[in-house]
Amino acid sequence: MNSSSDFRPVSVSSTMAVILESIILEKMEFLRSVHNNQFGCKRKLSRKHEYFLVNEVSNYYKRNGSKIHIFSLDATKAFDKLCRDDICSN
Numbered sequence: 001m002n003s004s005s006d007f008r009p010v011s012v013s014s015t016m017a018v019i020l021e022s023i024i025l026e027k028m029e030f031l032r033s034v035h036n037n038q039f040g041c042k043r044k045l046s047r048k049h050e051y052f053l054v055n056e057v058s059n060y061y062k063r064n065g066s067k068i069h070i071f072s073l074d075a076t077k078a079f080d081k082l083c084r085d086d087i088c089s090n
Contacts, residue, residue: 024042058068 054070058070061068
């Protein structure tokens with residue numbers, strides 16, 4: 001590990017996601033028709049709230065002997081070619 005290219009900036013990615021989320025939140029403040037279980041782009045809510053809710057709901061159903069089916073969609077690469085400068089300038 002002699003080169004800076006041997007390292008990957010993990011924390012930069014999540015920091016940039018938080019910054020982008022706050023910018024989107026400011027620009028979309030007029031939209032109030034989001035579901036109560038949506039946590040992105042909402043003031044005073046973070047991914048920690050989402051993790052807590054999923055954990056509590058799954059524990060509830062496990063305690064009661066129910067099967068749990070979870071669907072997860074990773075859309076990380078869905079918008080990787082999106083020009084973020086255009087979003088911020090509008």
